[in-house]
Amino acid sequence: MAAYILKRLLALVPVLLGLTLIVFLIMAAIPGDPATAILGSYATPENVERLNQQLGLNRPLPEQYLLWLGNLLEGDFGRSYSLNRPVLDEVLERFSATLILAGSALILASIFGLLAGIVSAVRQFGWTDRIVTFFVLIGLSTPSFFLGLLLILVFAVNLGLLPASGMYAIYGGGDLPDLLRHLLLPAVTLAVVATGVIARLTRTAMLEVLRQDYIRTARAKGLSERRVVYLHAAKAALVAVVPVIGIQAGFVLGGAVYIETVFQWPGIGAMLVKAISTRDILLVQGGVLVVAASYVLFNLAADVAQSSLDPRLRR
Amino acid sequence: MSSSAASQGRVSALGLLLNNRLATAGLVVLVTILLLALIAPLLPLLDPNATSPANRLLPPLSDGHLLGTDALGRDLLSRLLHGARVSIAVGVSATLIAAFFGSLIGLLSGYARGWADSLMMRGIDMLMAFPYILLALAIVAVLGPGLINALYAIALINIPFFARNIRGVTLGLARREFIDAARLSGKSRAAILFTEILPNVLPIIVITMSTTIGWMILETAGLSFLGLGAQPPQADLGSMLGDGRSVLFNAPHVAIIPGVLIFLLVMSINLLGDGIRDVLDPRLKSGALARPMARTAVERESVPEKPATAKDAVLSLSGLRTAFGLGQRQIEAISGIDLHIGRQECLGLVGESGSGKSITAMSIMGLVPTPPGRIVGGSIYFQGEDLLEANDRRIRELRGGPVSHVFQDPLTTLHPLFTVGDQLVEAIRAHQPLRRPQAEKKAEELLELVRIPNPRRRLQAYPHELSGGMRQRVCIAMALANDAELIIADEPTTALDVTVQAQILMLMNKLRHEKETSILFITHDFGVISALSDRVAVMYAGQIVESGPTKEVLESPAHPYTRKLIDCVPVLGQGDRQLDAIEGGPPATGERPPGCAFAPRCAFARDACKRGEIALQPLDAEREVRCLFPLDVKREALVHA
Numbered sequence: 001m002a003a004y005i006l007k008r009l010l011a012l013v014p015v016l017l018g019l020t021l022i023v024f025l026i027m028a029a030i031p032g033d034p035a036t037a038i039l040g041s042y043a044t045p046e047n048v049e050r051l052n053q054q055l056g057l058n059r060p061l062p063e064q065y066l067l068w069l070g071n072l073l074e075g076d077f078g079r080s081y082s083l084n085r086p087v088l089d090e091v092l093e094r095f096s097a098t099l100i101l102a103g104s105a106l107i108l109a110s111i112f113g114l115l116a117g118i119v120s121a122v123r124q125f126g127w128t129d130r131i132v133t134f135f136v137l138i139g140l141s142t143p144s145f146f147l148g149l150l151l152i153l154v155f156a157v158n159l160g161l162l163p164a165s166g167m168y169a170i171y172g173g174g175d176l177p178d179l180l181r182h183l184l185l186p187a188v189t190l191a192v193v194a195t196g197v198i199a200r201l202t203r204t205a206m207l208e209v210l211r212q213d214y215i216r217t218a219r220a221k222g223l224s225e226r227r228v229v230y231l232h233a234a235k236a237a238l239v240a241v242v243p244v245i246g247i248q249a250g251f252v253l254g255g256a257v258y259i260e261t262v263f264q265w266p267g268i269g270a271m272l273v274k275a276i277s278t279r280d281i282l283l284v285q286g287g288v289l290v291v292a293a294s295y296v297l298f299n300l301a302a303d304v305a306q307s308s309l310d311p312r313l314r315r
Numbered sequence: 316m317s318s319s320a321a322s323q324g325r326v327s328a329l330g331l332l333l334n335n336r337l338a339t340a341g342l343v344v345l346v347t348i349l350l351l352a353l354i355a356p357l358l359p360l361l362d363p364n365a366t367s368p369a370n371r372l373l374p375p376l377s378d379g380h381l382l383g384t385d386a387l388g389r390d391l392l393s394r395l396l397h398g399a400r401v402s403i404a405v406g407v408s409a410t411l412i413a414a415f416f417g418s419l420i421g422l423l424s425g426y427a428r429g430w431a432d433s434l435m436m437r438g439i440d441m442l443m444a445f446p447y448i449l450l451a452l453a454i455v456a457v458l459g460p461g462l463i464n465a466l467y468a469i470a471l472i473n474i475p476f477f478a479r480n481i482r483g484v485t486l487g488l489a490r491r492e493f494i495d496a497a498r499l500s501g502k503s504r505a506a507i508l509f510t511e512i513l514p515n516v517l518p519i520i521v522i523t524m525s526t527t528i529g530w531m532i533l534e535t536a537g538l539s540f541l542g543l544g545a546q547p548p549q550a551d552l553g554s555m556l557g558d559g560r561s562v563l564f565n566a567p568h569v570a571i572i573p574g575v576l577i578f579l580l581v582m583s584i585n586l587l588g589d590g591i592r593d594v595l596d597p598r599l600k601s602g603a604l605a606r607p608m609a610r611t612a613v614e615r616e617s618v619p620e621k622p623a624t625a626k627d628a629v630l631s632l633s634g635l636r637t638a639f640g641l642g643q644r645q646i647e648a649i650s651g652i653d654l655h656i657g658r659q660e661c662l663g664l665v666g667e668s669g670s671g672k673s674i675t676a677m678s679i680m681g682l683v684p685t686p687p688g689r690i691v692g693g694s695i696y697f698q699g700e701d702l703l704e705a706n707d708r709r710i711r712e713l714r715g716g717p718v719s720h721v722f723q724d725p726l727t728t729l730h731p732l733f734t735v736g737d738q739l740v741e742a743i744r745a746h747q748p749l750r751r752p753q754a755e756k757k758a759e760e761l762l763e764l765v766r767i768p769n770p771r772r773r774l775q776a777y778p779h780e781l782s783g784g785m786r787q788r789v790c791i792a793m794a795l796a797n798d799a800e801l802i803i804a805d806e807p808t809t810a811l812d813v814t815v816q817a818q819i820l821m822l823m824n825k826l827r828h829e830k831e832t833s834i835l836f837i838t839h840d841f842g843v844i845s846a847l848s849d850r851v852a853v854m855y856a857g858q859i860v861e862s863g864p865t866k867e868v869l870e871s872p873a874h875p876y877t878r879k880l881i882d883c884v885p886v887l888g889q890g891d892r893q894l895d896a897i898e899g900g901p902p903a904t905g906e907r908p909p910g911c912a913f914a915p916r917c918a919f920a921r922d923a924c925k926r927g928e929i930a931l932q933p934l935d936a937e938r939e940v941r942c943l944f945p946l947d948v949k950r951e952a953l954v955h956a
């Protein structure tokens with residue numbers, strides 16, 4: 001297993017390089033003078049000149065890329081002109097908030113998605129199945145940012161049960177219960193779509209697995225139906241669903257952009273939106289890179305989880 | 316002819332779509348929204364951008380403003396319809412752009428193969444390594460906020476979905492014969508790509524469009540909501556929702572109205588998309604995969620009397636009929652099977668695949684999947700106990716206990732994710748009140764019994780780590796775990812190679828005498844039968860056509876079909892290929908001709924054979940045959956003369 005993980009980690013290197021290349025190419029497509037774009041429109045000619053030197057912006061693209069990559073590896077993501085602080089500091093600070101939000105959403109989505117999918121497969125064509133299918137359909141069609149607004153209206157405005165925005169109360173908050181209270185609405189909102197996708201796939205996977213020969217064997221052994229469904233079938237279905245959970249991590253991380261804006265969660269998504277409107281290119285670049293890299297790691301985790309479930313994949 | 320067939324296909328596809336109630340609802344909602352959006356400029360609406368500070372935030376149903384007004388006093392109904400126009404136009408354009416470029420990449424990549432393919436696919440993989448919307452944000456960041464830029468960004472991030480799907484299909488198509496034929500006929504590569512492959516890929520493009528367009532509308536609305544898409548005074552549904560957010564607390568309708576419309580739009584597209592997918596790609600249809608129940612359903616019209624053989628026989632089937640429901644039709648896979656197995660007896664049940672022998676075997680313990688299968692008649696007695704009347708708990712006690720199974724392919728019948736040891740221990744503990752260490756000990760003994768070297772270590776192995784023969788030994792060990800009185804072995808040696816087959820047969824024969832178990836042995840191979848079974852029953856088209864002591868049947872078969880089966884087997888265990896030597900095949904299930912089912916393939920068939928049902932008639936005390944003109948040496952000489 002350790003060898004397998006090591007192999008997968010090594011395989012990450014080209015993927016991460018590819019990520020940087022794509023981000024670099026997108027940024028290279030900036031219309032007009034890149035140095036001005038990076039420094040903002042009030043930059044002095046001297047500053048522009050200095051940045052051109054520093055980033056090698058006058059040199060050919062491949063050279064620029066290597067220079068830029070070298071800087072990244074040294075932890076130098078540049079300086080955000082709008083915040084006047086190093087990009088990496090800001091990005092990492094924001095990212096921890098995003099990780100809390102996206103992580104809890106993913107956990108919620110996995111738990112409820114798997115449960116709903118399994119139950120709905122077991123009760124195929126029954127009422128539970130129909131209700132689950134109905135909610136999945138609704139969940140997949142509701143824009144998360146709209147759902148967020150609705151939840152704020154109901155739970156924060158009308159019922160006054162939960163806070164509508166932020167990560168901690170401004171006065172007297174800061175502890176874990178306070179965090180959880182603030183987390184509940186955005187995490188649920190963010191989890192809805194992923195829950196739907198996971199539930200749908202789990203249902204299909206369960207139905208597929210329940211037709212396999214080894215399920216017939218399990219029944220022929222005289223096992224209880226509960227054991228057949230919730231151990232033999234569910235474990236096999238999980239193998240098929242785990243990579244999907246990994247992929248959903250990407251949608252959850254991306255969806256955080258909306259949810260953080262709606263709930264004013266101090267995460268990287270809200271930061272990106274602000275950075276785009278202030279045209280703080282380096283901040284956008286750093287944020288995108290860090291989130292994309294974390295997505296790659298989520299997928300790796302899903303791979304490892306999958307192969308720890310399925311011995312046939314450990315090679 | 317082909318064009319009429321095609322148009323017919325189209326009509327029925329639309330019919331199928333309309334049959335799906337949800338898809339129809341989706342279609343109706345979608346068409347309504349599209350129509351309203353389309354004719355919005357013709358409707359007597361107020362100017363969507365005319366502000367009127369006096370009429371700020373009017374609630375819905377106000378005078379002159381059906382849906383109320385927003386924070387600047389603009390009419391929401393008018394803005395809604397105009398906004399929908401923009402949102403739909405952007406979503407459709409983005410879909411078309413993504414479909415065009417994505418499909419092009421997929422087609423070229425799948426058709427070119429080689430380095431060009433891998434280069435393009437690596438690029439696509441890289442794009443997919445990003446969280447979906449993040450890439451769009453990066454692009455918008457570079458191009459600057461704005462509706463057109465958002466459109467480009469959304470289109471671009473959806474290209475990989477098309478490229479991947481289309482490439483997969485193209486790869487498959489490029490290998491097909493009609494492509495080779497086109498190539499040989501001198502068509503250029505481009506011509507083949509666009510005249511031969513593209514038309515076949517089109518349904519997949521449509522399916523992918525129907526799945527992505529909802530997403531694209533959602534995501535463009537999302538970008539506008541964030542203020543990165545439509546810029547004022549231009550408005551789409553997303554930016555209206557964004558506007559509504561700032562007055563959420565005192566005038567929630569300003570946000571709710573555009574939100575609901577986005578929801579309706581996306582949901583109707585999703586419903587319709589699901590419907591389209593079901594029609595174009597029926598394999599994916601959600602209902603196609605029905606979940607098999609724990610036990611075969613029993614739906615007998617009448618409960619037959621207990622047959623006389625049921626008393627002393629270990630197993631006794633009489634008049635057993637199992638059917639499959641295919642749509643409205645019900646097809647009988649076995650019709651009226653009578654069998655009995657005595658103590659310590661091994662009965663071989665022989666027949667080609669599709670003869671119903673496995674269905675017969677799986678019916679006994681209710682292992683025929685329901686749906687679609689169910690037992691519609693007859694009775695099954697195990698040691699005098701009526702199995703079709705037994706409750707589920709009793710059946711569970713019997714399964715894997717007194718009655719155990721060995722199946723055909725041990726690679727698929729053992730659970731791939733549990734160790735052999737876990738599976739054995741589980742089988743033991745399902746029927747014996749043992750603690751885990753004791754059960755493990757017992758499992759080890761079982762592996763030793765079936766001659767698996769190094770049993771203790773083998774317990775830790777997963778099925779895929781063992782050879783085919785070893786796996787089948789494990790299955791046999793499992794069948795012996797609880798001292799079964801009857802083992803139902805369904806082609807247990809078919810998936811194995813010949814030498815291993817012989818070993819497994821010897822092992823089973825030896826264990827059967829040691830353990831004094833009865834066996835129902837299902838096979839298509841007479842060679843295998845002779846090695847093991849005392850008596851044999853031959854099945855054809857869901858019926859038993861001959862039965863008797865193995866030796867006698869082998870030496871002088873009475874049914875022409877039995878004769879053919881025996882002739883096909885020169886060497887032990889090599890029956891598989893040889894069986895094709897009987898020209899023709901068994902009739903498709905449910906299409907049994909009147910009279911003798913074997914008549915179309917029988918060299919001795921006469922008119923009488925094709926007239927009414929032919930009964931199973933005794934030849935002597937121990938043999939029965941279902942043939943009007945049973946073979947004997949004399950008659951064969953007559954025919955050949």
Ligand code: SF4
Pocket residue numbers: 874875876911912913914915917918919920921924929941942943944945
């Ligand atoms: S009944 Fe007639 S057709 Fe059928 S097997 Fe006998 S001889 Fe052949």
